[in-house]
Structures are given as C-alpha cells and as structure tokens.
Amino acid sequence: MTVDQDTGTQALDAPAIEQALLAFLAEQIKTEVGPEEDLFGSGLVSSMFAMQLVVHLEETFDIAIIGPELKLENFRTVSAMTALVLRLREQQGSESDA
Amino acid sequence: MPESPLAARAAVGDLVGAQPAAWDLAGELPIALLRKLGAQGLLCAEVPQSFGGLGATGQDNGEFTAYVGSLDSSLRSIMTSQGIAAAAVRRFGDREQRKRYLAELTSGKLAAVGFSEPGAGSELAGMGTRLTADGEEFILTGRKMWVTGAGYADYLMIVALHEDAAAAVMVPTDSAGLRIEKIPDPLGCRAAGHCDVYFDDVRLPASAVLGGGGQSLPLLFTTALSYGRMSIAWGCVGILRACLQTAAAHAKKRAQAGKVLADHQLVQRHLAELLVAERSATAVCEQASRAWDANSAEMVVSAVLAKHFAAGSAARAAGSAVQVLASAGAQDGHVVARAFRDAKCMELIEGTNEICQLVLAQHALSSVN
Ligand SMILES: Cc1cc2nc3c(=O)[nH]c(=O)nc-3n(C[C@H](O)[C@H](O)[C@H](O)COP(=O)(O)OP(=O)(O)OC[C@H]3O[C@@H](n4cnc5c(N)ncnc54)[C@H](O)[C@@H]3O)c2cc1C
Numbered sequence: 370m371t372v373d374q375d376t377g378t379q380a381l382d383a384p385a386i387e388q389a390l391l392a393f394l395a396e397q398i399k400t401e402v403g404p405e406e407d408l409f410g411s412g413l414v415s416s417m418f419a420m421q422l423v424v425h426l427e428e429t430f431d432i433a434i435i436g437p438e439l440k441l442e443n444f445r446t447v448s449a450m451t452a453l454v455l456r457l458r459e460q461q462g463s464e465s466d467a
Numbered sequence: 468m469p470e471s472p473l474a475a476r477a478a479v480g481d482l483v484g485a486q487p488a489a490w491d492l493a494g495e496l497p498i499a500l501l502r503k504l505g506a507q508g509l510l511c512a513e514v515p516q517s518f519g520g521l522g523a524t525g526q527d528n529g530e531f532t533a534y535v536g537s538l539d540s541s542l543r544s545i546m547t548s549q550g551i552a553a554a555a556v557r558r559f560g561d562r563e564q565r566k567r568y569l570a571e572l573t574s575g576k577l578a579a580v581g582f583s584e585p586g587a588g589s590e591l592a593g594m595g596t597r598l599t600a601d602g603e604e605f606i607l608t609g610r611k612m613w614v615t616g617a618g619y620a621d622y623l624m625i626v627a628l629h630e631d632a633a634a635a636v637m638v639p640t641d642s643a644g645l646r647i648e649k650i651p652d653p654l655g656c657r658a659a660g661h662c663d664v665y666f667d668d669v670r671l672p673a674s675a676v677l678g679g680g681g682q683s684l685p686l687l688f689t690t691a692l693s694y695g696r697m698s699i700a701w702g703c704v705g706i707l708r709a710c711l712q713t714a715a716a717h718a719k720k721r722a723q724a725g726k727v728l729a730d731h732q733l734v735q736r737h738l739a740e741l742l743v744a745e746r747s748a749t750a751v752c753e754q755a756s757r758a759w760d761a762n763s764a765e766m767v768v769s770a771v772l773a774k775h776f777a778a779g780s781a782a783r784a785a786g787s788a789v790q791v792l793a794s795a796g797a798q799d800g801h802v803v804a805r806a807f808r809d810a811k812c813m814e815l816i817e818g819t820n821e822i823c824q825l826v827l828a829q830h831a832l833s834s835v836n
Contacts, residue, residue: 397833398833399833409683409685414685415685415829416591416684416685416686416688416689417685417689417767417768417771417826417829417830418685419683419685419686419689420685420686420689420690420693420767421764421767421768423686423690424762424763424764424766424767425764427762428762428763428764435557435558435559435560435565435678436559436560436561436562436564436565436677436678437561437678437679438678439558439559439678439682439683439686440632440678440679440681440682441631441632441681441682441683441686442681444683444686
C-alpha cells in the first residue's frame with residue numbers, strides 16, 4: 370500500500386520536506402538554519418512562532434499533530450520535524466484508508 | 468442537541484436575567500448556573516460532537532461569547548478558562564485523556580487555568596512551578612496566582628516545568644497538598660472566583676499529565692493563550708455592545724434643561740465613537756476567527772491583534788459610557804460601572820497591552836528584510 374502511495378507523494382520524501390522546512394524557517398525567522406541546529410535552545414523560536422510552526426506543519430503536510438507527538442524533541446531541529454512529518458503522513462494516511 | 472451555541476442565546480439570557488449586578492456586588496456566581504451551562508457544553512462550545520461537545524466553529528463560539536460578555540464579564544471569563552482548558556486537552560492530551568476530560572468538561576465539571584506566578588507575569592519563562600516524576604506518579608510543587616475560576620473549579624489545568632521542557636497537568640481541586648485562597652475584592656470580573664493556589668508536593672497519577680508532558684513551554688502557553696485571546700476579544704465586543712446600547716438608551720431618555728442628552732452634539736460624539744468601536748472590534752474578531760477556523764498559521768498573530776484592539780476599545784468605550792450616564796452609571800453593579808472595571812482588566816490579562824504591542828511590533832518588523 371505504501372508503495373502505491375509513493376507515486377502520489379513523490380515530492381514528499383525526506384529531502385523535499387527538509388528543504389521546504391528550511392525555506393520556511395529562513396523566511397520566517399530571517400536566519401539561515403542548518404537541519405541539525407537546535408531551534409529552541411538557540412532562542413531562534415519565539416513563543417508565538419512555536420505555535421505557528423505546528424499549525425504550518427499541519428496545514429502544509431496535511432497531518433494532525435496532537436497529544437504526545439507535541440513533545441519538544443519532535444520540533445527541536447529541522448531533521449526531527451522532517452522525521453515527524455514523514456511518520457505522521459504514513460500513520461495518518463493509513464488510518465484514513467482503513 | 469443545538470446546531471450552534473447561538474441557538475442557546477435566549478435561554479442563557481433568561482437564566483442570567485437581571486442577576487449580574489448582584490453577582491458583582493457579592494463577588495460570587497451561582498455555581499449551579501455554571502454547572503448547568505457546562506453540562507450543555509456551552510462553556511467550551513468548540514469541543515467536537517464526537518467528544519460530547521457542541522462542535523461550534525470559532526466564529527459561532529465567538530458570537531456566543533460576545534453575547535455572554537454583554538451580559539456579564541465574570542461569567543464570560545469562566546467560559547474563557549473552561550475553553551482554554553478544553554483547547555489544551557484537545558491539542559496536548561492523548562487519546563484517553565481527550566475522551567475523559569472533554570467528556571467531563573462538557574458535562575458540568577469546571578476547569579480553571581494557571582500560568583501566572585509572582586515571578587512569572589508578563590515573562591512566563593520565569594516560571595518556577597515544577598512537575599517531577601516519582602516512580603509511576605508525579606509530584607507538583609510551586610504556586611500560581613490570579614487563577615480565574617479556581618474558586619469554582621473541579622480541575623486546575625496547571626502549566627509547570629517538566630524535565631528540560633514543560634507540561635500541562637489536570638489537578639483535581641480536592642488533591643491533598645493543594646491550597647486555594649480567594650483573592651479579596653478584585654478590580655474587575657469580581658464574581659469570577661480568582662484565587663492564588665499553592666502546590667505542596669501534590670501527588671498526581673501519570674494520566675493527569677497531558678500527552679505525557681515534555682512539551683515546549685512557549686508552545687504550551689501560546690496554544691492556550693491563543694484560545695484565551697480569541698475568547699477575551701469576543702468578550703470585549705460584548706462589553707462594547709452593552710455600553711453602546713446602554714449609553715444610547717440613556718441619552719434618548721434623560722432630559723436636562725428641556726433637552727434630551729442625545730440632542731447635544733458632544734453626547735452624540737460619544738455615541739458615534741461607541742458605534743465605531745463596536746463595529747471595528749467585531750470586524751477584527753471576525754477576521755481572526757476566520758483564520759482560526761481555517762487553521763491558518765496567521766491565527767496566532769490575529770488573536771493577539773484582536774485581543775489587543777478589542778480590549779483597548781472596550782476600556783475606552785466603557786469610559787465614554789460612564790461619561791454619558793454620569794451619576795446614573797456611577798455605582799458598582801451597574802452595567803457601565805462593571806464594564807469600566809472589567810474592560811480595564813482585559814487590558815492586563817493574556818498579554819498586557821504592552822506585551823501585545825511587543826508581539827505585534829515583532830510581527831511588523833519580521834515582514835521586512
Ligand atoms: C482579572 C485577572 C484575571 C486573571 N486570570 C488569570 C488566570 O486565569 N490564569 C493565570 O495564569 N493568570 C491570570 N491572571 C494574571 C495575569 O495573566 C497577569 O496579571 C498578567 O500576565 C500580567 O502579569 P503581572 O500582573 O505580573 O504584571 P507585570 O508582568 O509585573 O507587568 C506590570 C507592567 O509592566 C509591563 N511590562 C512587563 N514586562 C514588560 C516588557 N518586557 N516590556 C514592556 N512592558 C512590560 C506590563 O505590560 C505591565 O504594564 C489574571 C489577572 C487578572 C488581573
């Protein structure tokens with residue numbers, strides 16, 4: 370099933386998501402960040418922006434991020450967020466198929 | 468089940484009746500009324516029907532909130548707290564917690580929300596209250612101040628530090644080690660049951676920690692405050708409507724030296740500005756609710772803008788309404804006297820005027836290179 374789905378979501382493999390996130394962050398916080406950079410520890414993320422980020426991920430990648438998925442660990446870096454998006458797309462895609 | 472909380476307006480109006488003046492003077496709301504509205508899902512009307520709520524849109528809940536706000540800001544602020552707790556449970560709770568707490572919050576149980584501490588007012592990062600794991604359980608230590616509705620609540624939703632991040636916990640108000648002290652004689656929303664609360668090693672089961680904790684503190688409070696800001700903004704639209712209506716009615720009726728007040732252009736100016744304030748605050752709230760209902764990232768800033776504009780407008784307009792009524796409105800309990808005090812408090816909470824201005828300035832600056 371995931372194999373079939375892959376044709377529809379070709380553009381959304383890990384590098385594409387990471388690229389989109391890096392571009393979004395560069396635009397929003399006016400700073401170039403690296404995929405492993407700690408966004409929260411470095412003070413780059415304001416309290417307002419933390420929530421905008423969650424809503425942006427939901428809107429852009431058609432996922433719902435709730436409950437335990439909201440752990441800071443999942444948002445600390447661009448690569449953590451990329452993994453989260455991939456995992457939730459996989460899970461929630463298969464849930465809505467079921 | 469009503470399609471929208473808006474359908475319940477007349478019934479709520481009947482239940483409230485002429486009591487707000489007495490509530491203001493006594494500093495107390497009838498808890499039976501709160502439980503009754505809660506059991507109808509009206510205190511947090513956006514909870515989806517699948518969880519036992521009314522499933523209202525932000526727009527409809529906003530208009531309903533304005534209606535309650537036009538009657539009584541103490542009651543409206545209880546709705547704001549309950550709604551914040553429900554929004555946080557929806558966002559941060561796991562499957563079991565969403566099921567359990569949302570069912571309770573739409574069947575008569577009441578929740579209050581604690582962020583502020585003596586060392587963490589405008590700067591919430593100064594928070595000291597901490598949640599610590601102890602085997603299978605958790606221990607909460609610290610204090611919160613000015614918790615609206617704590618005097619009536621079954622649960623306090625407390626935001627605390629947790630490991631190197633933060634957590635929101637649902638603390639039952641009958642927990643051992645919890646002390647709740649009523650704040651005497653608040654300036655505004657006098658019947659809203661504001662309390663200072665103290666946690667002296669309060670033991671909680673893991674099921675009380677929303678989503679297991681470990682969330683980002685900024686994310687926790689921005690989520691909660693965004694709902695709260697929308698609710699306060701619409702509540703202030705209600706204050707504006709009450710002031711406009713009361714001032715216009717008084718100006719038409721009260722005569723001095725053979726002329727009704729409304730014949731004086733200087734009085735008309737007050738009415739014109741009240742109307743402008745009511746209409747523009749409504750428009751700003753509608754715009755923010757559209758962003759909210761579309762789950763657009765813009766909603767975060769829009770909620771701050773709406774709250775800031777509506778609270779400032781309500782505070783100024785309430786001053787004008789007292790001016791038009793003069794001695795007729797200069798007594799505690801009177802609708803414009805309440806508006807005057809209640810609206811001022813709305814400029815202090817969920818981000819003071821100054822904190823809102825800082826956020827909005829940051830937004831303005833971030834849109835240029
Ligand atoms: C009626 C009422 C109900 C409340 N209900 C709740 C509730 O339910 N739950 C809860 O957790 N809390 C509640 N609060 C507390 C409220 O959130 C705080 O009062 C508010 O955050 C402001 O904090 P503070 O009072 O410590 O003021 P301070 O932070 O001490 O601010 C004092 C003044 O300094 C200004 N100031 C502070 N920092 C800055 C800055 N960096 N730049 C410019 N100006 C600044 C402020 O704008 C303000 O004018 C309530 C308060 C009131 C009055």
